Amino acid sequence: MVNAAAPRAIEVSGLTKVYGDHPALRGIDLRIDTGESVVIFGPNGAGKTTLIKALATIARPTSGRILIDGLDLKDRAEDVRRRIGVVSHFTYLYGNLTGYENLDFYARVYDIPRRGERIREVAALVEMTSRLHDRVASLSRGMQQRLSIARAVLHSPSIMLLDEPETGLDQRAIQIVWSAIRGEANGRRTLVLTTHDLERGSALCDRLVILNRGRIAYEGATCDLDADRLRQVYESSTAVRA
Amino acid sequence: MEQRDRSRYALLGLTAALFVAALYMVFMWVPTEQQMGIVQRIFYFHVPVDWVAFLAFFIVFLGSIFYLWRRDSRWDTLAQASGEIGIVFTTLMLLTGSIWAKPIWGVWWTWDARLTTALVLWLIYVAYLLVRAYASDKQQGARFAAVVGIVGFFDVPIVALAITLWRTQHPGPVIFEGGLAPSMLATLLVSLAAFTCLYVVLLRERMAQRATETDLAKLKESID
Amino acid sequence: MSFWRKALAVTWKDALTELRTREVVFTVLVFALLVIVIFNFAFGTTQEAVALVGPGILWVTFAFSGVLSLNRAFVAEKDGGCLEGLLAAPISREAIYVGKMLGSLLFLVVIEAISLPIFAFLLNLPVASGPLLVTTLLATIGFVAVGTLFSALSVNTRAREMVLPILFLPVVAPVIISAVKASGLALSGGSWGDVGGWLEIIGAFDVVFVVVSYLIFNYVVEE
Numbered sequence: 224m225v226n227a228a229a230p231r232a233i234e235v236s237g238l239t240k241v242y243g244d245h246p247a248l249r250g251i252d253l254r255i256d257t258g259e260s261v262v263i264f265g266p267n268g269a270g271k272t273t274l275i276k277a278l279a280t281i282a283r284p285t286s287g288r289i290l291i292d293g294l295d296l297k298d299r300a301e302d303v304r305r306r307i308g309v310v311s312h313f314t315y316l317y318g319n320l321t322g323y324e325n326l327d328f329y330a331r332v333y334d335i336p337r338r339g340e341r342i343r344e345v346a347a348l349v350e351m352t353s354r355l356h357d358r359v360a361s362l363s364r365g366m367q368q369r370l371s372i373a374r375a376v377l378h379s380p381s382i383m384l385l386d387e388p389e390t391g392l393d394q395r396a397i398q399i400v401w402s403a404i405r406g407e408a409n410g411r412r413t414l415v416l417t418t419h420d421l422e423r424g425s426a427l428c429d430r431l432v433i434l435n436r437g438r439i440a441y442e443g444a445t446c447d448l449d450a451d452r453l454r455q456v457y458e459s460s461t462a463v464r465a
Numbered sequence: 466m467e468q469r470d471r472s473r474y475a476l477l478g479l480t481a482a483l484f485v486a487a488l489y490m491v492f493m494w495v496p497t498e499q500q501m502g503i504v505q506r507i508f509y510f511h512v513p514v515d516w517v518a519f520l521a522f523f524i525v526f527l528g529s530i531f532y533l534w535r536r537d538s539r540w541d542t543l544a545q546a547s548g549e550i551g552i553v554f555t556t557l558m559l560l561t562g563s564i565w566a567k568p569i570w571g572v573w574w575t576w577d578a579r580l581t582t583a584l585v586l587w588l589i590y591v592a593y594l595l596v597r598a599y600a601s602d603k604q605q606g607a608r609f610a611a612v613v614g615i616v617g618f619f620d621v622p623i624v625a626l627a628i629t630l631w632r633t634q635h636p637g638p639v640i641f642e643g644g645l646a647p648s649m650l651a652t653l654l655v656s657l658a659a660f661t662c663l664y665v666v667l668l669r670e671r672m673a674q675r676a677t678e679t680d681l682a683k684l685k686e687s688i689d
Numbered sequence: 690m691s692f693w694r695k696a697l698a699v700t701w702k703d704a705l706t707e708l709r710t711r712e713v714v715f716t717v718l719v720f721a722l723l724v725i726v727i728f729n730f731a732f733g734t735t736q737e738a739v740a741l742v743g744p745g746i747l748w749v750t751f752a753f754s755g756v757l758s759l760n761r762a763f764v765a766e767k768d769g770g771c772l773e774g775l776l777a778a779p780i781s782r783e784a785i786y787v788g789k790m791l792g793s794l795l796f797l798v799v800i801e802a803i804s805l806p807i808f809a810f811l812l813n814l815p816v817a818s819g820p821l822l823v824t825t826l827l828a829t830i831g832f833v834a835v836g837t838l839f840s841a842l843s844v845n846t847r848a849r850e851m852v853l854p855i856l857f858l859p860v861v862a863p864v865i866i867s868a869v870k871a872s873g874l875a876l877s878g879g880s881w882g883d884v885g886g887w888l889e890i891i892g893a894f895d896v897v898f899v900v901v902s903y904l905i906f907n908y909v910v911e912e
Contacts, residue, residue, distance in 0.1 A: 241604070242602050242604055242605075242912075243602035243603035243604040243605070243606075244602075244603060244682050244683075244686060245602070245686075246686075276773075276912065279773075279776075279777040280776065280777060281773050281776045281777050281911075281912060282911075282912035283911055283912060285536075301779045301781065302779075304777060304778055304779040305779045307777065309773075309774070309777045311770065311773070313769060313770025313771075313773060313774070314769050314770070315769055315770055315771050315773065315774030316769050316771070317702065317706060317765060317769060317771060318765075318768065318769060319706045319709045319710050319765070320702070320705060320706060320709065324702075324705060328698060328701075328702045329774075329778065331694065331695065331698040332695055332698060332775070332778045332779065332780045333778060333779060334691065334779070358709075359769075374774075533905075533908050585859055585862055588859035588862075589859050589860060591855075591859075592855060592856040592859060592860070595855065595856070596842070596846075596852075596856060599846040599847055599848045599851075599852055600845070600846055600847075601845070601846065601847060605845065605912075608908055608909070609842050609845075609846070609909065611908070612838070612842060612905050612908060612909055613856060613860075615901065615905060616835065616838070616860055616898070616901060616902070616905070617860060619897050619898065619901055620860050620862075620863065623863045623890065623893060623894050623897065624862060624863045626863070626890055626893070627862075627863040627866045627867050627887075627890050628863075628866070630867075630870075630886050630887065630890065631866065631870060634870075
C-alpha cells in the first residue's frame with residue numbers, strides 16, 4: 224500500500240449528473256476529510272439536492288467518480304450505504320406504522336444486532352420514547368423529523384448527509400436534532416449539510432461550498448468569513464452571469 | 466458527395482428498384498392463386514409487413530438492452546426510431562390482414578393466431594411509445610421505455626403460444642396456411658427484401674432526424 | 690441469508706401496513722362483489738350462462754383487483770419519500786423487488802381466497818378443484834411479477850393510475866388468456882390433463898418474467 228494514511232471520508236472527482244436535457248451537476252470536485260463538516264449553499268436549482276442524492280447512492284452519476292471512505296460507489300455501493308446516514312425534508316418514515324415499527328424495519332435492513340435495545344437508545348437520543356408506539360402520521364412535523372434522525376443514526380454512520388434538515392422545525396426540535404447528530408460520534412462523524420440559511424450553516428460547519436448552476440462557485444473555511452462578507456461572496460458567486 | 470450521403474442514396478435506389486420488381490412480380494408475373502383469387506395477392510404485402518413489424522420490435526429490444534447497459538443515448542434513438550416505424554408496420558399488418566379477411570371470410574376481423582398476436586404487439590408498441598410521454602424527463606422516459614421494450618419482447622412469443630393453443634381448441638378463419646409454388650416463393654422473397662430495405666431506409670432517416678434534434682437541443686442549452 | 694431476510698422485512702412491513710389500514714383488501718373485495726352483481730344482471734345465472742361467462746368474470750375481477758392493489762404497492766413508498774430511504778440503505782434493489790412482489794402476492798392470494806367462495810356461493814361455481822386453485826396461484830404469480838415492476842414504474846410518472854391498465858395489461862394478456870381458458874376447463878370438471886397445456890404457458894410466463902423483472906427492477910427505481 225503506497226498510501227498508509229486512512230482514506231478520505233468523501234472524494235468526488237468530475238461528478239456530472241444530467242437529467243434528460245438538463246445538467247444538474249456540471250463537473251464537481253470535492254474533498255472532505257473524516258470528521259470535517261461542510262455546508263453547501265446555493266440558490267434553488269443549483270444542484271445541492273442532486274449532489275446529496277449522488278453521495279447517498281440514490282442517483283447514479285452520469286460521469287465522474289465518488290469515493291466514500293476509499294470505497295468506489297460504483298462497485299461497493301452496499302458497503303458505502305452502511306456508512307452513510309441520510310436526512311432530508313422527507314422523513315423516510317411510513318405514516319401508517321408506529322415509530323417503533325419504522326425503526327424496527329430499518330434496523331432489520333441495516334443488519335443491526337440487538338434491535339430492540341438500539342431502537343430504545345436512539346428513541347431516547349431524540350426524546351421520542353413516550354411517543355414511540357404512536358402512528359407516525361399522528362405525530363407533529365417536529366416529532367416526525369426527530370424520529371427521522373433516530374432512523375438516520377440507527378446504524379451509527381460515520382458520514383451523514385443532511386439535506387435542509389431544519390425545514391419546518393421549531394427551536395426545541397432543532398436542538399434535539401443536532402445533539403443527536405453530533406452526539407454519539409466523538410467528533411469523528413463527517414457531515415455534509417445543505418441549507419438556505421447562510422448564518423446558521425456557517426455557524427454549524429468548518430467549511431463552506433457555494434454551488435451555482437451545477438458548478439462550485441466558491442469554496443473556503445467558514446471562520447474566514449464574517450456574516451457580511453459571506454453574504455457578499457454568496458451574492459457575487461450566484462449572480463446571474465456568474 | 467460524402468460517404469454517408471452516397472450510401473444513403475445507394476440504399477434508396479436499391480429499395481426503389483426492389484419495389485419496382487416486387488410490384489411487377491406481384492401484379493403481373495405471379496399466377497393467380499386457385500382458391501382465393503386475386504385477393505390472395507395481398508399475401509405478398511401482408512407477410513413482409515408482418516416480418517418487418519416483428520423485426521422492428523427485435524431492434525427495439527436490442528436497442529433497449531444496449532441502452533440500459535451502455536447508457537449511450539444513441540441506442541435509445543435507435544430503439545425509439547424502430548418503435549415508431551414498427552408501430553406503423555404493425556398497423557399495416559392489421560389492415561392488410563383485415564383487407565384479406567373481408568372478401569374471403571366475410572368478416573373484417575378474425576382472431577387468427579398471427580393477427581391476434583399482432584394486436585397485442587400493437588398495444589405493446591403503444592405502451593413503449595406512450596411511457597415516454599408519462600415520464601418526468603426525457604432520460605427517465607428513455608429508461609422506462611427500455612424496460613417496456615425488454616419486457617414486451619419476451620412477452621410476444623408467449624402471447625403467440627397462448628393464442629396458438631387457443632386456436633387449436635377453437636379453430637376458425639386462418640389468414641394463411643399451406644405450401645408455396647416456386648413462383649410464389651420468389652415473389653414473396655423479393656417483396657420481403659423490398660420491405661426490409663424500406664425499413665432500414667426509414668430507420669436511418671428517422672435516426673438522422675433525431676440526431677439533428679438532439680444537436681439543436683444541446684446548442685440551445687449551451688446558449689442559456 | 691441476508692437477502693431473504695431483508696426482502697421478507699419489506700414484505701412484513703407491507704403486510705403490517707395493510708393490516709393496520711385494511712385499505713387494499715376492503716376496496717378490492719367491494720369491487721369484486723360489484724362485478725359479480727353487475728355480471729349477474731348482464732348475463733343471468735342459468736347454468737349455461739355461468740359456464741360460458743363464469744371464468745371470464747372471475748379473471749376480470751382478479752385482473753382489475755390486481756391492478757387496484759398493485760397501484761397502491763409503491764404509493765406508500767413515494768409518500769414519505771421512503772423509496773429514496775430504501776435506495777440509500779444497504780438492501781439490494783433486487784431484494785426490494787422480491788419483498789414488494791411477495792407482499793402483493795400475499796394480498797392477491799388473500800383476496801382470491803375470499804373471492805372464490807363468494808363466487809361459489811353466488812354463482813354456483815365448483816371452485817374447490819385442484820386444477821383451478823393451481824391455475825389461480827400460478828397466474829397470480831406471473832401477474833404480480835410483472836405488475837410489481839410496472840407499479841414501481843408508474844409511481845414515478847405523472848399519469849400514475851393510468852399507467853398500469855394501459856401499459857401493463859397488454860403485457861400480462863397471455864397469463865389472463867391462459868388462466869381464463871384453464872379455469873373454464875377446470876370449472877366444467879376438467880382434469881389435470883385438460884388444463885396441462887395452459888398451465889405450461891402460465892408456468893413459462895412465470896419463469897421468464899420473474900427473472901426478467903428481477904433483473905430490470907434496478908433500472909426502474911434508480912435515478
